[in-house]
Amino acid sequence: MRVGLIINPIAGMGGKVALKGTDGVVEEAIERGARPIAADVVRLFLHELRNCAEVRDVEFLTGPDGLGEEVLAEFDFPHEVIRHRDVRYREVLGVRIPDTNGDDTKELVRRMLGRVELIVFAGGDGTARDVFSVAGREVPLLGIPTGVKMYSGVFAYSPEDAARVLVEFLRGNANLGERDVRDIDEDAYRHDEVKARTYGRALVPVVEALIQGSKERVPLDEEDELDAIAEAVIEEILENDGVYFLGSGSTIKRIKDGLGVNGTLLGVDVVEVRNGEARLLVKDAAEKDLLRFAGENARIVVTVIGGLGFLFGRGNQQFSAEVLRRISKENIIVVATPSKLRNGLVRVYTGDREVDEKLRGYIRVRVSPWMERMVKVV
Structure with missing residues (x-):
């Protein structure tokens, strides 16, 4: 079985520094003291997978450098890197980050379609939206929670839970269900306005105790x-x-x-x-x-x-x-x-x-x- 793995390397950086998201404000986040966390979260996911026998038959398809390659290289999982372009790095106040954006996520998804049976991505609602905009319902999605908000219903409760969902999917114990992909206007969110929108319903391998629901309003x-x-x-x-x-x-x-x-x-x-x-x-x-x-x-x-x-x-x-x-x-x-x-x-x-x-x-x-x-x- 082939599984896609895509990391949004700046996801979640805005959380601890009160930016409520990272899209378009990564420099400000770093100025406030933020550091990349997505790779560390994916390491927790891969550590949990490492001891599962079923995963030995899995090959990952992933992105270059910080989009997945660097973290997977630390583990012994078979993987193929999709080099859709040369990824450069930049340094902001001593913090080295890959110069990537949502277009990289979308292009990797395009190149994975027809080649993988599941796409696992690390990010927040914005990343979920990017993945879904290309994948639609052609392939199931599973989110490793790395962002700030994560109001969509495609995320596991934790990176370790995401690993457990993948294992159950490999065992044939996870039924595919429809879950909302939701995102909000981050700029409005930073100004205390919630402008949320549902962008569609993705197919997700559902294990009820491990996959979250969508954000709900108070009745x-x-x-x-x-x-x-x-x-x-x-x-x-x-x-x-x-x-x-x-x-x-x-x-x-x-x-x-x-x-x-x-x-x-x-x-x-x-x-x-x-x-x-x-x-x-x-x-x-x-x-x-x-x-x-x-x-x-x-x-x-x-x-x-x-x-x-x-x-x-x-x-x-x-x-x-x-x-x-x-x-x-x-x-x-x-x-x-x-x-x-x-x-x-x-x-x-x-x-x-x-x-x-x-x-x-x-x-x-x-x-x-x-x-x-x-x-x-x-």
Whole structure:
């Protein structure tokens, strides 16, 4: 069996530095301290595959240099490199990155069609859109989650889960299902506007416990309930002095507005509460800002991303493993309506097994003004 592997080498760089994406802003991301992460994520995927007997019969087709070749060369998987062009590198403030873009992804997909039975790609929603724009429904797709948002339903929950899906696909245990390919306007997103669009439905090898759903909106009949929950959480925050990291999304924006701070809709804000008054310390904070204030008394307020089921690991990479390592699980306040907890569990993925293990088990989730539920974290 032949499997395509394409890496978007700049995917995910904007997450920790609060850029909410990397398209068109890679230089700014590097100026803020970002470093490439996609290759490391794919290494986790390949490490997980390495011990599976079924993979010995797989040959990968991949792109040149940072588009796949460099990482695959570190492993003993048979692979063929599609050299569609000479890839040059450039250096930005000491960071070396390949000079590639979405056109490279599309051209590699074109050259893989008819030659592979599955295309695995590492990136975010923009990469998924590029792959799907060429592949359509000719070949199944599987995303290794490497980007910032990943609202499409073509991604595994983690790189290790992507490897497990591939193994089940090789065993004939993964049925092909239709999943949305979604993307948003990143520039509008950086200005607290969500302009999302569904570009089609891709064929995906589905293993239900390993493939995420698509991002969902809060049902209209829960809007009033959310307002009541927000009021209860605001009262609790104002009664407990300290530093709060308020996460992203409309649910937490209600809390920010109620506290009287001019916070972001889609970013993380640092707020200090003293004597019943809230003060904005950092608006749209990056990982480095959170690390300045992280400590024993810092608290996090987050919600669950509807459809994806994530607390940490989708759309809020500012809450990195290093930040979460410094904050106790008891100081994480989770707010969610019942519709976001349909599966009875929530997910975390920081890429650091020790931190993920610390967060697993059960966590309290505020589901109404008067009630909390103990929800399993996986």
